[in-house]
Amino acid sequence: MISRNDPCWCGSNKKFKKCHYPQLKSNSDLPKTYLKDYGIIIKNKKQVEGIKRSCKIAAKILDKLCSRAKAGVTTLELDDFANELHKKYGVIPAPLNYGSPPFPKSICTSLNDVVCHGIPDKTKLKDGDILNIDVTCILDGYYGDTSRMVMIGDVTEEKKRVVETSYQCLMDSIKILTPGIKIFEIANVIEKIAKEKDCSVVNQFVGHGVGVGFHEPPQIPHSYNNIQIPLVPGMTFTIEPMINAGLRECAIDSGDKWTAKTIDSKPSAQFEHTILITENSHEILTAL
Numbered sequence: 001m002i003s004r005n006d007p008c009w010c011g012s013n014k015k016f017k018k019c020h021y022p023q024l025k026s027n028s029d030l031p032k033t034y035l036k037d038y039g040i041i042i043k044n045k046k047q048v049e050g051i052k053r054s055c056k057i058a059a060k061i062l063d064k065l066c067s068r069a070k071a072g073v074t075t076l077e078l079d080d081f082a083n084e085l086h087k088k089y090g091v092i093p094a095p096l097n098y099g100s101p102p103f104p105k106s107i108c109t110s111l112n113d114v115v116c117h118g119i120p121d122k123t124k125l126k127d128g129d130i131l132n133i134d135v136t137c138i139l140d141g142y143y144g145d146t147s148r149m150v151m152i153g154d155v156t157e158e159k160k161r162v163v164e165t166s167y168q169c170l171m172d173s174i175k176i177l178t179p180g181i182k183i184f185e186i187a188n189v190i191e192k193i194a195k196e197k198d199c200s201v202v203n204q205f206v207g208h209g210v211g212v213g214f215h216e217p218p219q220i221p222h223s224y225n226n227i228q229i230p231l232v233p234g235m236t237f238t239i240e241p242m243i244n245a246g247l248r249e250c251a252i253d254s255g256d257k258w259t260a261k262t263i264d265s266k267p268s269a270q271f272e273h274t275i276l277i278t279e280n281s282h283e284i285l286t287a288l
């Protein structure tokens with residue numbers, strides 16, 4: 001990883017911090033520049049505080065939902081429980097009525113070969129299932145977005161592999177985050193791990209800026225890309241790699257227009273955190 005005192009990557013022979021290190025003369029220029037050039041909202045102190053509070057609640061709700069996910073429970077019952085928890089904590093579930101057609105439930109529940117955006121229904125969880133639960137809550141207009149996998153009872157080696165790989169992809173890509181890192185470097189970490197574990201990386205869905213909106217710029221692709229935007233303090237975004245045991249391609253259900261499944265029916269897994277870039281590093285805002 002390039003540090004502030006290394007020679008700049010551009011070949012100027014200047015130190016990185018005096019050259020392409022993304023620090024403008026006046027710090028107050030940065031939000032303006034990022035908004036104008038990329039549509040990225042650099043959050044101020046007050047916004048960061050609000051987003052942090054929302055993220056903590058999202059993490060708590062997700063944790064309670066995961067504890068409730070057992071064989072015999074339906075994903076609809078998890079959605080009911082999610083509604084109860086959102087009420088209890090005074091937050092709004094962002095997925096409900098989001099998008100077009102409006103998403104019909106308050107959380108996403110993605111089972112086995114469902115890559116993302118699964119809709120809670122009367123399906124009972126059973127031994128051997130893997131389930132992603134994705135919670136996004138809104139508190140005073142601020143968003144927190146996080147998801148996790150649950151393994152129900154004994155699962156196959158293939159399912160275990162894809163769950164563990166998706167977790168490692170998320171956590172190892174978070175480790176590199178610091179001001180000056182470019183967006184494309186996140187995917188490089190994820191692709192490398194996925195390859196080592198004989199898994200594929202979904203490219204039809206991406207991580208995203210989040211905080212004052214649900215899905216803000218920039219996009220954070222998990223698969224190889226060339227996005228050169230440097231991370232700067234005050235950016236808040238998700239990383240949420242969807243990792244498949246087989247082919248990376250997914251198809252969206254033509255009936256509900258939401259449920260995305262792997263085309264080869266092999267299992268898929270995903271973990272997601274909302275991250276803040278700080279002056280020297282990062283914070284995982286949706287950590288418990």
Ligand code: MF3
Pocket residue numbers: 094095096098099103107108117134135136145238240258272
């Ligand atoms: N929470 C998902 C994400 O990580 C988005 C879900 S959109 C919905 O970005 F409408 F399906 F809920």
Ligand code: CO
Pocket residue numbers: 145207208238240272
């Ligand atoms: Co997200």
Ligand code: CO
Pocket residue numbers: 134135136145146147272
């Ligand atoms: Co999410």
